[in-house]
Amino acid sequence: xxxxxxxxxxxxxxxxxxxxxxxxxxxxxxxxSQVDIRFAMCFPDVYDIGMSHLGIQILYDMFNRRKDTxxxxxxxxxxxxxxxxxxxxxxxxxxxxQEPIKNFDFLGITLQYEMCYTNVLQILDLSRIPLxxxxxxxxxxxxxxxxxxAYNPEPLADFFDLFYIGEGETAYDRLLDLYREHxxxxxxxxxxxxxxxxxxxxxxxxxxxVEYHEDGTxxxxxxxxxxxxxxxxxxxxxxxxxxxxxxxxxxxxxxVAQDRVVLEIMRGCIRGCxxxxxxxxxxxxxxxxxxxxxxxxxxxxxxxxxxxISLSSLSSSDYTHLEDLVSFLMEEFQGKGVNISxxxxxxxxxxxxxxxxxQDVKKSSLTFAPEAGSQRLRDVINKGLTEEDILHGAAQAxxxxxNRVKLYFxxxxxxxxxxxxxxxxxLSEKVAxxxxxxxPKEQRHGKVxxxxxxxxFVPKPFTPFQWARMCTKDEFIERANIVRRKFREMKNFxxxxxxxxxxxxxxxxxxxxxxxxxxxxxxxxxxxxxxLFDSWSEYFQNEIWMNAFADCGVSIxxxxxxxxxxxxxxxxDFIDAGVSKEFLVREWQKAMQxxxxxxxxxxxxxxxxxxxxxxxxxxxxx
Amino acid sequence: xxxxIKFAKSGIARFIGHLxxxxxxxxxxxxxxxxxxxxxxxxxxxxxxxxxxxxxGITSHGEYLDIEVEDDEETASMKERLNQVMAxxxxxxxxxxxxxxxxxxMSMVAAARYTLAFRPGYSPENAKDWFRSLVQFYEQKxxxxxxxxxxxxxxxxxxxxxxxxxxxxxxxxxxxETSDSSEVTPxxxxxxxxxxxxxxxNIKxxxxxxxxxxxxxxxxxxxxxxxxxEEVYARQSPESSNNAGAFLPLEAFGIRxxxxxxxxxx
Numbered sequence: 085x086x087x088x089x090x091x092x093x094x095x096x097x098x099x100x101x102x103x104x105x106x107x108x109x110x111x112x113x114x115x116x117s118q119v120d121i122r123f124a125m126c127f128p129d130v131y132d133i134g135m136s137h138l139g140i141q142i143l144y145d146m147f148n149r150r151k152d153t154x155x156x157x158x159x160x161x162x163x164x165x166x167x168x169x170x171x172x173x174x175x176x177x178x179x180x181x182q183e184p185i186k187n188f189d190f191l192g193i194t195l196q197y198e199m200c201y202t203n204v205l206q207i208l209d210l211s212r213i214p215l216x217x218x219x220x221x222x223x224x225x226x227x228x229x230x231x232x233x234a235y236n237p238e239p240l241a242d243f244f245d246l247f248y249i250g251e252g253e254t255a256y257d258r259l260l261d262l263y264r265e266h267x268x269x270x271x272x273x274x275x276x277x278x279x280x281x282x283x284x285x286x287x288x289x290x291x292x293x294v295e296y297h298e299d300g301t302x303x304x305x306x307x308x309x310x311x312x313x314x315x316x317x318x319x320x321x322x323x324x325x326x327x328x329x330x331x332x333x334x335x336x337x338x339x340v341a342q343d344r345v346v347l348e349i350m351r352g353c354i355r356g357c358x359x360x361x362x363x364x365x366x367x368x369x370x371x372x373x374x375x376x377x378x379x380x381x382x383x384x385x386x387x388x389x390x391x392x393i394s395l396s397s398l399s400s401s402d403y404t405h406l407e408d409l410v411s412f413l414m415e416e417f418q419g420k421g422v423n424i425s426x427x428x429x430x431x432x433x434x435x436x437x438x439x440x441x442x443q444d445v446k447k448s449s450l451t452f453a454p455e456a457g458s459q460r461l462r463d464v465i466n467k468g469l470t471e472e473d474i475l476h477g478a479a480q481a482x483x484x485x486x487n488r489v490k491l492y493f494x495x496x497x498x499x500x501x502x503x504x505x506x507x508x509x510x511l512s513e514k515v516a517x518x519x520x521x522x523x524p525k526e527q528r529h530g531k532v533x534x535x536x537x538x539x540x541f542v543p544k545p546f547t548p549f550q551w552a553r554m555c556t557k558d559e560f561i562e563r564a565n566i567v568r569r570k571f572r573e574m575k576n577f578x579x580x581x582x583x584x585x586x587x588x589x590x591x592x593x594x595x596x597x598x599x600x601x602x603x604x605x606x607x608x609x610x611x612x613x614x615x616l617f618d619s620w621s622e623y624f625q626n627e628i629w630m631n632a633f634a635d636c637g638v639s640i641x642x643x644x645x646x647x648x649x650x651x652x653x654x655x656x657d658f659i660d661a662g663v664s665k666e667f668l669v670r671e672w673q674k675a676m677q678x679x680x681x682x683x684x685x686x687x688x689x690x691x692x693x694x695x696x697x698x699x700x701x702x703x704x705x706x
Numbered sequence: 707x708x709x710x711i712k713f714a715k716s717g718i719a720r721f722i723g724h725l726x727x728x729x730x731x732x733x734x735x736x737x738x739x740x741x742x743x744x745x746x747x748x749x750x751x752x753x754x755x756x757x758x759x760x761x762x763g764i765t766s767h768g769e770y771l772d773i774e775v776e777d778d779e780e781t782a783s784m785k786e787r788l789n790q791v792m793a794x795x796x797x798x799x800x801x802x803x804x805x806x807x808x809x810x811x812m813s814m815v816a817a818a819r820y821t822l823a824f825r826p827g828y829s830p831e832n833a834k835d836w837f838r839s840l841v842q843f844y845e846q847k848x849x850x851x852x853x854x855x856x857x858x859x860x861x862x863x864x865x866x867x868x869x870x871x872x873x874x875x876x877x878x879x880x881x882x883e884t885s886d887s888s889e890v891t892p893x894x895x896x897x898x899x900x901x902x903x904x905x906x907x908n909i910k911x912x913x914x915x916x917x918x919x920x921x922x923x924x925x926x927x928x929x930x931x932x933x934x935x936e937e938v939y940a941r942q943s944p945e946s947s948n949n950a951g952a953f954l955p956l957e958a959f960g961i962r963x964x965x966x967x968x969x970x971x972x
Contacts, residue, residue, distance in 0.1 A: 086794070088718065092825070093929045096763050101721040107794040109733070335733060337726045389733030389791070421736070421744055421752065 089177040089184075090165075098164045102337045103131035106179035109335035110387060112148045112155070116181055120152040120264050122188040124178050124225065127159055127196075128203035129619070134159040135334065136342035138396060139194055139231065143252050145330035153260060156180035158191075160203045161210065163617065169210055176210035185211035189263065191225040193244075195233035198596035199589065199619035201240065204229075205611040208243065215608060217245045217290060222273055226263075234287075235318075235365050236545040238655035239599040239607060241289035245277060248285055249659055250319030251351070253327045255285045278311040285319035288312065292658070294601055300642055302600065302653040317660040318365070322698040324351065324372045329380055332387040344392035344425065345384040347377055349409070353398040354684035354700055356691075358466045358675055359455070359497065361544035362398055364668075365661045367691060368699035369684060374405040378412055385422060393417065394425035401430035402685075410438050418442065431477030436484045449488035449535070450481045456497060457507025457567075463678045464499050466671070471511065478515050479522045488533045489515055495563045495584070496541035496555040498675060505563055509570035509582070512536045516576040532576075537583040538567065540590040544597050545656045546663060548671030553647040554594045560587040588626040589618070594644040600655040603643070605636045664692035707777050708804040709784065710811065710960045715766045716880045719795025724759040730796070731771060737791035740784060741776040757811035757956055758818065758903055758938050761910070765880045768937040770956045772804065772811045802960025814940035815904035817869055817953050820911040821934045822897040823881050828930040834895040837873035840918045841897075844871050851917040853909070864917055867902035867909050869953070874898045881934050900953070903938065 088095070088105060095101035116122060125144055127134030134140065140157065147155035156178035161169060169176070175184040185191055191211065193204055205215055213227065214220050220227075229237060230248040237247045248255065259280060266276045281288045291312035295303040307314065321327045333345065352369035353362070381393060393413065400406060406429075413424050424442045429435040431450060439448075452474050456462045459471060478489055493508050512534050519532035540560045543552040555563070564584040571582045595603060609632035617623040633640055648654075650669060657665070667690060674681060681689050684700045694701045715727070722730065732752055735742050744750040753774035760766055775781075784801040792798065823833075830836045843849070849864040876896045901909055911933055912926070919926040939953035 086718065092763065095721055096929065101762070102723075102726065105718040105721055107718045109730075109737075109791070109793045111793075337722050337730060339726070339729065386737065386739075389736035389738075391732065391736070421742075421750065 086182060089174065089182040094165070094168055094172075098168065099162060100132075100338055103159070103162065104165065104179070106157075106182070108337060109389075110332040111180060111334060112144070113180065114148070114154040116154055116183065119154040120267065121150075121154070121190070121260055123147050123153055123155040123190045123192060123260075124158050124185050124188040125155055126157070126191060126193045126207055128193055128200045128207055129160050129617070130162050131159040131336070132338060132340045135336045135340045137194065137196065138346045138348060139196075139252070141330055141333050142328070143192070143256075144334070145332070146253060146328045147256070147260075149328065150257070150260065152264060154180075156188075158185055158207065158211075160206055160617070163623065166206065166210070166616070175212050176207065185225065186213065186223075188225045189267070191227045192248075193227065193229050194231040195229050195237075195240070196231050197619060198233060198239075198593050199624075201596060201607050202611045202615045202618055204240065204243065205608065206616055209611075216242050218242070220245070220273070226273070226276070232362065232365065235361070235659060235661060236597065236599070236656040237287065237289070238294075238601050239596050239603040241601045242604040242608075244289060245273075246280055247287040247289070248319070249287055249316055249661075250285050251321050252319075253321050254319045255283055259283050259286065278309065281312045284317065287316045287659070289601075294655075300639075302655065305653065305655075305658055315658055315660050318662060320366075320370075320662075320696060321351075322370065322696060324370050325376045329376075331380065331383040333384055335388045335390070342394075343390070344394055344423075345381070345388060345390045346394055346396050347381055347384070348372070348396045349377060349400060349403050350397045352699060354402055355399060355468070356466050356671070356681050356683060356689070357455075358464075358548040358671055359494065359541060359544070361547050364546050364663050364691075366398065367662050367693040368696060368701045369402070370699035371404060374408055374412075377409060378416075381413065382416070385417070391421055392423040392425055395427060397427075400427050401432075401435070407434060414438070414441065431473075431481060433480065436480055440484050448486070449490050449533075450478075450486050451490040451492065452477065453492040454511065455492065455494050456500075456504060457493060457509075457511055458504045460678055461497060461500060461504040461507075463680050464675045465497055466675070466680055468680065468683070471514070474511070475514060475518050478518050482519050482522050482532070485529075487519065487529055487531070489535070491515070491534065491536040493536060493538040494541045495538045495567070496560055498549060498552045499678075500563075502566060505566045506570040508536060508538065508567050509574055509580075512571070512580050512582075513574040513576055516574075516579045519579075520576075532579050533581070534579055535581045535583070536571075537585075538564065539585045540587060542590060542594045542597055545654065546659075546661045546668070548668045548675055550598065550654065550668065551648040551650065551652075551672055554591075554644040556641075556645055557587045557591050560590065586621065586624075589621075589624055591640065591644060592618070592626075592629055595640055598655075599643055602638055606632045606638050609636055662691070662693045662696065667691040707775050707779065707781075708806075708808060709773050709775055709779075709781060710800075710802050710804050710808075710956060711771050711773065711784075711788070712799040712802075712957050713769050713771075714797050714799055715760065715769055715795060716797075717765075717795040719793075720763055720765045722795075723762045724756070727760075728754075728756060730793075734788060734791055734796075735773065738784070738787040740773070740787065741779040743774045743776060755810065755812055758815045760935060764933045764935060766935040767880070768799070768935065768955065768957070770811055770938055800957060800960075800962075802957065802962055804960050808959050809940075811940075811956060813905060814956070814959075815938055816902070816906075816941045817900055817939040818903040819898065819900045819936040819939070821874075821876060821878070821881060821936055822899075822911060822915070823876070823894060823932045825930060825932050828927060834873060834875075837895055837897045840915075841871055841873050843918050843921055844868060844914075849917050851913065851920065853913060862907075864909065864914065867907055868899060868914060869902070870898075870900040871914070872898050878934070881932055898936075900939075 147153050158178050213224050226245045228246040229244045234247045277288050280286050291309050293308050297303045350371040352366040354369050455467050516534050543549045610629050613628045615628045743753045757770035785798050788798045852859050853862050875893045877891045877893045879891045937955050
């Protein structure tokens, strides 16, 4: 029986002790003394969130297949345990062995969203690893970051020894082999980092210096050693059918956000929506084969006993074999106590037919994501959904028995006018009217419910909008009010509901998304003043951040409201994410002209992803 | 066909709460490929019910759940199949077919046996004597205490709800929470009690301690005791008295697999 890092007294006085004991179904057990490399894989948020993340499960499985490596997991202790650990000086530990993170060779932290950055510092702090990479000694674990936020790692550059840019399945073996070699030969940390910089996809921040112009923009980003490449090209898996995918996912005891088998059906996206970072950095679209998916679906359901399976991708309706896959899932698993959960699909006859069979129509809602309230603005952002598509789809859904619709929008998009904002209310109203027009009184199950919600637009690196001006907090709130007032004027306003997101948190996300190395000081100051779990509304304290910006002398507006010049050097320019800057500039200019760009299957737009020689770029050539 | 599953919960599994234990078994049954039956309706659920919830932090040698399986399900290998998919701290003790007329476990539960020991660091000078004094305290005709209920508070007499109580010794490693199970656990003093459990008048072992602490004019220190449930019982027959001997472990109501199929009792 394993000895726990936390005493009974502590475990019985905090919420959800099961977060900290490990022992889950399919957990890997190895003898740490029998391996050469100990890797602690971290999701910097509470266990319940971290355990829903598919990426860590894939890497955990992949690392543990190496005989010389033991990969364990660590998550952010919740606020109650965080307090106890500081009071009683308990070092942060990994779940499998319950041993301190400080004893590990690597600490890998996945960066899925910007608002977890203070939690990253919490992890380092509680592990007793110096926050600054420059202060770490030979015995400190090497701290490596990955995930989507690694596409602009600069705000965190001071805190990480390395970053992995791109998909994790490809280069880690080489990195770990290199590490083992170095360790056996007794070579030090600095020597390893210099060699690691030559592994594809690896970025070592300490090997580069940044110089700034007087106006604050970047003057130069240069390596300070011959070991560092000028550009770091992202890593990606070109053959998704011959790469390791997990067969035995970990099954948490407590109910986590995603309590089901997740089947990743493809990566990348063909749509080219101009606000979307994921759609750009994961290009080109690459599908997994139908047989591969069928086999893994079965294996994962058997090894976990989960009662639900879901599909994961950026735009599942674009998966070539979607109909076959869904039919297979329904035949194989429905009626055997396994629910099928489909992500937002394009609303058409096929998807409605399927959803009617797998969902309780009376309790579920259908989702559309127009993102903008007018066709003009939808063209600017290259979101190809027309009002006709939406109303036609809604009508079909209403005939199919649904009476709840969700609509997702964004406020603050480039070129947005009052007409666009008010269009959100008008479109929602039209959807409601469609219900009453299409469904005769006798057949209605009560009123229709249309829930519109808007998030606030944040310009992201590697999108055509990376040059865009972001709204201020007050501008966001003003726009939300314009929309809200318009909703009140609608005839069917009793059937309509409008929600909007937190403006203050969004502004912060805006700074971190396009931030440079100078922002790191603000993150650290905010953390030291108590900022933690910022993505949780009950714990986010804007005051702390505002004070941190002021104390560090860093301007929020420089990063958010300032519109960038086309020739400006961005903090993330040293990364080759596949899409070229020329392509992004073209798309930015087309957006201003309200011109749409066809999707990858309709016509190649020469974005640069062709350099990877595969996926959708080569589809028609088969 | 109804099957009664008895399982043990020890080590780190003691931190898994009852609702999570239920979900854990729902998945375990699927992993083991057991042909459990589902209810009808739009959101079908497994036909599974637990006998008596167990509080967080308490280990157990005898917990129960009943499941309804397809008639052609192979019961002889069920225990082994389930044990193959168990996680750390959970183990299946037995899988027994229930006769068709057997009652629902939850409604039958009448009593449970608990063993209590002092947690290391909290023991008085002489734990054996401390427990003996507590047992003597319970030799009175009545022991009144205020019990918190969902509706507020009520005063009850604990005495008739305690069917048996004694000071004993044990060397059960579950209870001593040794991390290394290869170590031979030395013998230590424990308190053993058989108390009323279930839907009618349910009392917890902590309440039995609280009444004694109240008598001593002290407050029970948090975390002072390690508690373990040994077994869960039903009455032999509805009219049985409350002698300790009138109770049967829930296991006793089953038929061992291989000693007759469910069908031959018709």
